[in-house]
Amino acid sequence: MNAAHIEPLPNPLRNQPGFTVPPALEADLDELITHYPVKRAASLMVLHAIQEHFGWISQEAVEWTARKLELQPINVYEIVTFYPMLRQQPMGKYQIKVCRTLSCALGGAYELHKHFCEQLGLDARAHGPQTTKDGKFTVEFVECLASCGTAPVMMVNDEFHQGVSHAKADELVAKCK
């Protein structure tokens, strides 16, 4: 059989032409790798660091990480495609994550999520992360953020917010420049 006739499997990873890891970042990663007797164990931490720097994880980033940790790309790919926090495409500059789990739902999380979507012109009923056209905001539901006593809770990027009223939500959006 001619290999040329085989349709390639769809690859959810995107390309990032010109991907290079700056020396300072690579030095940080090298230090991270020393935390483990087996290099592979550093992969999640390395991917976190790469995502923090680039905002998402591309095909090139996966391949680079695999080379760095002496793995096959599939070993890195399987991680990127499993963990909800790892992103396979660029996200909004401000990522709004609203907890949807029971205690927050009882505390108005669904109304809060809807409020964000309405304010930002997004579809509250769509599945998964929704990003505004200008790429400024991504809004999504996440599962319990371990602060159920101060529901509803949410994050804007790495910043955690609790007891979020709609007024407070508007303030948070206004602060995002």
Place this chain on the structure above:
Amino acid sequence: MPQEYKLILRQTDEPGYTPDLECYLRHGGYESLKKALALQPRTLPDGKSQTPQQFIRQEVMTSGLRGRGGAGFSCGLKWSFVDRKSGKPIYLICNADESEPGTFKDRQIIYKDPHQLIEGMIISCFANDVHLAYIYIRGEMPDGAKLLNRCLQEARAKHFLGKNILGSGYDLEIYVHRGAGAYICGEETGLIESLEGKRPYPRIKPPYFPAVLGLWMCPTIVNNVETLCNVKHIVAMGGAEFAKLGTPNNTGTRIVSLSGHVKKPGYYEIEVGRVTIGELIHDPAFGGGLRPGRSLKAVIPGGSSAKVFKAGEKFNLKGKEVAMLDLPYDFDSLIQAGSMSGSSAIIVLDDSTDIVEALANIAEFYAHESCGQCTPCREGSLWMSKALHRLSHGEGRAQDADYLLKIADNIPGGRTICAFGEACAWPVQSFVAKFKDEFVAKGAADEARRAKEHSLPAAPRLLAAAQH
């Protein structure tokens, strides 16, 4: 009068208490570590000698400490299972994944008193001859990870960590490892796989008991944040003294996370078994009761995986009838009542709650979080969630209640690799069994509504179609 009893959180909420080393030292921090490292080998009455490490492990056994992560397994016993003869390194991992819905106790320790955790960890590592340990913290606590890193740095600078700790000759390194938003990483073998840099697919037991075949197939101890903090207090006060806190077989304190429909949700540290569920919900020292005009409908007593209690339920505890609200909040009573204290998270539901929607919310969590290795769990959690989604969106059927039970009954009981199978089935089994009339009524109402909507206009259409 039921009261809080603060052991772990004794200082954290004092005004002016900060998470840095200076503040911790001012409050007697790292004294227990010094005490542990200064222990000398001793000779027991039977002539055998006991190393300081064995002594601490014995104290933990004496203390009766049970794991605070969910299963409530004896910490001393767990440590005794560690394979110390294999010649392989022994690892310790602090489970800081805190992701059981309803639970927010470890967050308080990590963010407000991280050095207490670090001290507890160092002592636990010393007691188990561990030289490399990790704190696995959930990805959604980036500030917590940064804070822990800073505190570990502070501890290294003071020689509480690193080579030759405080001149004792004992070496230990602790690193922070971040998760990335997957609940299954809280399950100890999933956590180990995740730390190894793989998908967090739980391992099957036997043979993969962490105490024997854990991280990199070496003996490994996985303990919860709160459990490890307790070790510090056991060394400080002695195991026997610690065992006087709480109630027999349910010793020490627990930090209870209280959320949902109470006036004062929050975290409350209590002596285990000395406060009842009713007191936790209604007493002014704790939840302060329900909102005005509301009555209690249900209580989820140990994180979302725990079987729900219905208001007014009564249980038979050792031949005595006990009302649900009078259950002492401990490990054993809740198990006898058919549920569990799990991660000590209580979610209160008042009569404004749509019980079908509440379960639909929980089921969606499990459908999202199943790792997908085992068919009953992967498919079952999704089917249950879909059925509940239908039922809570006007598309239900009267038979859905039985359908849900049939699925839920076929997931747990050794059909899956890890206890997630139980965790996703228990809420469905208990909610549907205890509130069956509401599930059936909702499905029946949907059917009736649909029949009415479809019968008139649809019939002539179908007839017309048939004639063509």
